Amino acid sequence: MDVSSFVLLSHEQALRRQLDVAANNMANVSTAGYKREQAVFHEYVENAQEAPVQDARKTSYVLDYGQVHDIAQGAFQSTGNPLDVMIEGRGYLNVEMPDGSTGYTRAGFVKVLESGELATSGGQRLLDENGRPIAIPADQLAQVSITADGTVMAGQDPVGRLAVTGFADENMLEARGDGVLTGSGGTVMTAAQTRLRSGGVEASNVEPISETTRMVEVLRSYQVSQRLSADLSDMRRKAIDRLSRIG
Incomplete structure (x- = not known):
């Protein structure tokens, strides 16, 4: 040859x-x-x-x-679930991995586990600013809401704030194939830096026509x-x- x-x-x-x-x-x-x-x-x-x-x-x-x-943001996709959130701007929700490490996701499907802890649709527990799961009191499970800065409210009382981590270079993150990414070097964003929109999730930013043409x-x-x-x-x-x- x-x-x-x-x-x-x-x-x-x-x-x-x-x-x-x-x-x-x-x-x-x-x-x-x-x-x-x-x-x-x-x-x-x-x-x-x-x-x-x-x-x-x-x-x-x-x-x-x-x-x-x-890293262009996808469109807001309403789900009808008030706990679902879309991150507006940069950042990733922090989730607990099976080995105890922290993973990151933009898929904001949120549910409450039987234990009262917040988790993603895949069952990974969502973490707060200190790297701990967020638990909802048993008598407040029907009154859970998430504010724009990520604060989780149980009735009128805050029980934690969803950790949103930003990365200087998001291309350093590696996809696992289940909507969760892994990586290091991120910084947990403050409440003033965090912007969440409740009632829906971020849609994929893939444009089918462009990909088909490619x-x-x-x-x-x-x-x-x-x-x-x-x-x-x-x-x-x-x-x-x-x-x-x-x-």
């Missing part, structure tokens, strides 16, 4: 990565709080010591560098790459055929 084939192969691997990311975005178009992802690539230039011509000494390949999150573009680029590969194979075959006749 010559250099041109390796270059085409790196290009096709990049296209496959782009297609996988776009397909994952489409699969999460209805996932609350989901942030669209975009693949990132770097150029790798290899300098050869010898080449037929000067311009052929440098060969450019495509390297998969990772992916970034589109998938079509990737497929067309792959078809072009395949044609180039076929043309190169045909060129090699003809060259071998001519050299065999000379011999």
Whole structure:
């Protein structure tokens, strides 16, 4: 396999990565709080010591560098549940992970467990500013509300405040696949910095038409790459055929 084939192969691997990311975005178009992802690539230039011509000494390949999150806020999606919340602006709700660590989510589906503690729809307990679960008194379970700054009210009494953590670089967070992300370096936002909207959740910020268009573009680029590969194979075959006749 010559250099041109390796270059085409790196290009096709990049296209496959782009297609996988776009397909994952489409699969999460209805996932609350989901942030669209975009693949990132770097150029790798290899300098050869010898080449037929000067311009052929440098060969450019495509390297998969990772992916970034589109942090644009999704639309408000009403749920009818007064406990559900959408974070307006930056930040993530803090949840307790199975191993005791802290996870982060934008999916603000909130429910009250049988123990009286607030939790996400997936059962992860929501944490307060001190990293502790928020418990509702048994006689106040029917009078729970959440204010705009995250304060949890049981009747007229505050019982805690939902912790909302902000990150300087949100692309450092890693998705687990269940709407919860993990990472470090976050700072719990103050009540003045926190803005929650009750009665609904944040919809995914994925735009289906844009993702569908991107998938079509990737497929067309792959078809072009395949044609180039076929043309190169045909060129090699003809060259071998001519050299065999000379011999």
